[in-house]
Amino acid sequence: MNTTGITKFLIDHAGRDTVSFHMPGHKGARLYKRFGYDSFLDNIVGCDITEIVGAxxxxxxxxxxxxxxxxxxxxxxxxxxxxxINGSSGGIIASIMACVPQGGKLIMARNCHKSVFSGLALGGIRPVYAYPSMVEEYGITGPVEPSEIERLLSENPDASAVILPSPNYYGICSDIRAIAEIVHAAGKFLIVDQAHGAHLKFFETCGAAADAAGASADGPFAVPESAETQGADLVINSTHKTLCSFTQSAILNVPAGSRFDDLYHLEDKLQQMESTSPSYLLMASLDINADILSAHGGELFEAWRDNLNYFYQEAAGIDGLAFMQVKDGARQAMDMTKINLDMSACGLDGHQLEEALLAHEIYAELVTGNILMCMTGIGNSREDFDRLLAALREISETHPAMQNIAFAADSGSTDAATAGAALWTKHRTLHEMPRVKELVPLQQCAGRICAASLIPYPPGIPLICPGEEIGAEEIDYITSLRNQGDKVIGVGADGRIAVGK
Ligand SMILES: Cc1ncc(COP(=O)(O)O)c(C=O)c1O
Structure with a gap:
C-alpha cells in the first residue's frame, strides 16, 4: 500500500503496540471485535453512505x-x-441557543469549553461569568460552588440559563444536585457540559457512584452520579471520549425529569448547527455503543471499576507517585476514571513524565504543570493498567523520590502552574466587543482589547476572551506555553493575535 501523510501516520500508529490513555474511549478495534462487529469493521467504506431509501x-x-x-x-x-455528529461542541451550542434568546444573558462557568464561547458569539449572548474555585497546588480550576451560582442568579434575574462543565477535563465535578435546585428555584434552565462524563450514568448501576454523602462501593475508586440523575435539564455527553462510539459522535439528553420541554425549538437549533451530511459511520458507531452498553454494560463497567480499584491500590505502593486530590479527597467531587499522575517528588514535571511513559509506548491525554492525566475508557483492559503500573514502577526506580525532591522544588514548575492558575480565574472587566480588528504581534499587545479568544489547547478553555484586556502577565504566560510546545489557538503561526483597532 502506497500511503503518505495522515493515512501513513494512522496506519503506522495502529500497527504499533501502544497503550491508549487518551481519547477515544474504545481504545482501538479490540472491543468491537470482542462483541462480533467484524463485519462492520471490514465494510467500513461500504457503510459510508448517505440518506438512501430506508436509511x-x-x-x-x-x-x-x-x-x-x-x-x-x-x-x-x-x-x-x-x-x-459534530461532537458535544455542536450539542452545547444548540442547547445554549435553545435556552437563551438572541441577545439574552447566560450565566456560565469561566472555565467553559470554547464551544460555549462560540454559542455566545452565534447567539449575540451576553455572558455572566461564574468563577470556579482553584486547586491551588496544581494551578487548575476546580468546581463551581453552588453559592456562586446563587449569587449570580440573584444579581441577574434576566439570565435565561446556567451552563457549566462537570466533570472538567481533570475529572473535577461540581455539585450538580445543589446547583440544579438553585437554578430551578430561580425558574431557569441548567445545561451541563458532561462531555467528559458520558460514562457516569453507567457506573451508577455497578455501585461505583458515590452518593451526595460520598458513600460508594469498596475500594479507592469512585465517581459522582451523572448530571442526568442529579437534576440537570440538558446534558451533553461525548460518548466518543470514554465510551465506544467514534470520535466526533456524541449524545444530547433531555433527562426524564427535565424542565425543558420545547423539543421542537431544540431540534431546530440542532439542525442549524449540524452538517446536512451526517456521517452514517458515526451514527452506526453510536448504535453499536448503545447495543454494547445494553447487552454488556454490566460486565464492562464492573471490569472497569475493578481495574481502577486494582490500579489505585497497586499504585499506592509506588515511591514518589501521588494523585491530584480535591476538596480533601471528597469522593463525590472527583471522576476517578481520569488518573491524574504527579511524580514531581521524583523530579519529573508533567511533560517529563509524559516523555518517560512514551518510552514505554504509553500515550496519556493531557499535561498541566506537574500533572499528567491518563484518560481511561470502556475499552481499557487489565493489561493496559498493568503496563502503566510497570512503567510507573520503573520510572520511580530510575528517578528515586528522595534524591531528586530538591529538583522538583528548584524547577519552579509548581510556581509557574500556580501563577498560570491565577490568570485562568482572573476577574477581567468585559469591554465592548471590538468591531474593527487588527493583527498585532502578541508581545506588543499589553493593554489592548482582545478580539478573538486565546485558547491553550488542551484544555480548550479560553484564557482571554474577546472584550477582555490583555496584560503583560498573560503575554508572558502564553509565551511560556508556546515555548514548551503547547498550542494556543488564536495566536497565528507568525505570533500575531487579533485585537481591537
Ligand atoms: C469540557 C469540554 N466540553 C466540550 C468539549 C467538546 O467535545 P467534543 O470534542 O465532543 O466536541 C470538550 C472537548 O474536549 C471539552 O473538553
Whole structure:
C-alpha cells in the first residue's frame, strides 16, 4: 500500500503496540471485535453512505435512526436523546441557543469549553461569568460552588440559563444536585457540559457512584452520579471520549425529569448547527455503543471499576507517585476514571513524565504543570493498567523520590502552574466587543482589547476572551506555553493575535 501523510501516520500508529490513555474511549478495534462487529469493521467504506431509501434522516427520524435514539432514551432514562455528529461542541451550542434568546444573558462557568464561547458569539449572548474555585497546588480550576451560582442568579434575574462543565477535563465535578435546585428555584434552565462524563450514568448501576454523602462501593475508586440523575435539564455527553462510539459522535439528553420541554425549538437549533451530511459511520458507531452498553454494560463497567480499584491500590505502593486530590479527597467531587499522575517528588514535571511513559509506548491525554492525566475508557483492559503500573514502577526506580525532591522544588514548575492558575480565574472587566480588528504581534499587545479568544489547547478553555484586556502577565504566560510546545489557538503561526483597532 502506497500511503503518505495522515493515512501513513494512522496506519503506522495502529500497527504499533501502544497503550491508549487518551481519547477515544474504545481504545482501538479490540472491543468491537470482542462483541462480533467484524463485519462492520471490514465494510467500513461500504457503510459510508448517505440518506438512501430506508436509511432514515437525522433531521426527520422515523426509521433506523429513530430506533437508535430510542435506545439512548432507555439507557439514560431521558425524555429525548439526540445523536450528535459534530461532537458535544455542536450539542452545547444548540442547547445554549435553545435556552437563551438572541441577545439574552447566560450565566456560565469561566472555565467553559470554547464551544460555549462560540454559542455566545452565534447567539449575540451576553455572558455572566461564574468563577470556579482553584486547586491551588496544581494551578487548575476546580468546581463551581453552588453559592456562586446563587449569587449570580440573584444579581441577574434576566439570565435565561446556567451552563457549566462537570466533570472538567481533570475529572473535577461540581455539585450538580445543589446547583440544579438553585437554578430551578430561580425558574431557569441548567445545561451541563458532561462531555467528559458520558460514562457516569453507567457506573451508577455497578455501585461505583458515590452518593451526595460520598458513600460508594469498596475500594479507592469512585465517581459522582451523572448530571442526568442529579437534576440537570440538558446534558451533553461525548460518548466518543470514554465510551465506544467514534470520535466526533456524541449524545444530547433531555433527562426524564427535565424542565425543558420545547423539543421542537431544540431540534431546530440542532439542525442549524449540524452538517446536512451526517456521517452514517458515526451514527452506526453510536448504535453499536448503545447495543454494547445494553447487552454488556454490566460486565464492562464492573471490569472497569475493578481495574481502577486494582490500579489505585497497586499504585499506592509506588515511591514518589501521588494523585491530584480535591476538596480533601471528597469522593463525590472527583471522576476517578481520569488518573491524574504527579511524580514531581521524583523530579519529573508533567511533560517529563509524559516523555518517560512514551518510552514505554504509553500515550496519556493531557499535561498541566506537574500533572499528567491518563484518560481511561470502556475499552481499557487489565493489561493496559498493568503496563502503566510497570512503567510507573520503573520510572520511580530510575528517578528515586528522595534524591531528586530538591529538583522538583528548584524547577519552579509548581510556581509557574500556580501563577498560570491565577490568570485562568482572573476577574477581567468585559469591554465592548471590538468591531474593527487588527493583527498585532502578541508581545506588543499589553493593554489592548482582545478580539478573538486565546485558547491553550488542551484544555480548550479560553484564557482571554474577546472584550477582555490583555496584560503583560498573560503575554508572558502564553509565551511560556508556546515555548514548551503547547498550542494556543488564536495566536497565528507568525505570533500575531487579533485585537481591537
Ligand atoms: C469540557 C469540554 N466540553 C466540550 C468539549 C467538546 O467535545 P467534543 O470534542 O465532543 O466536541 C470538550 C472537548 O474536549 C471539552 O473538553
Amino acid at each position: 432514515d434522516n437525522l433531521f426527520q427520524t422515523e426509521g433506523i435512526i429513530a430506533d437508535t435514539m430510542a435506545k439512548y432514551r432507555k439507557l439514560f432514562d431521558a425524555k429525548a436523546s439526540y445523536l450528535l
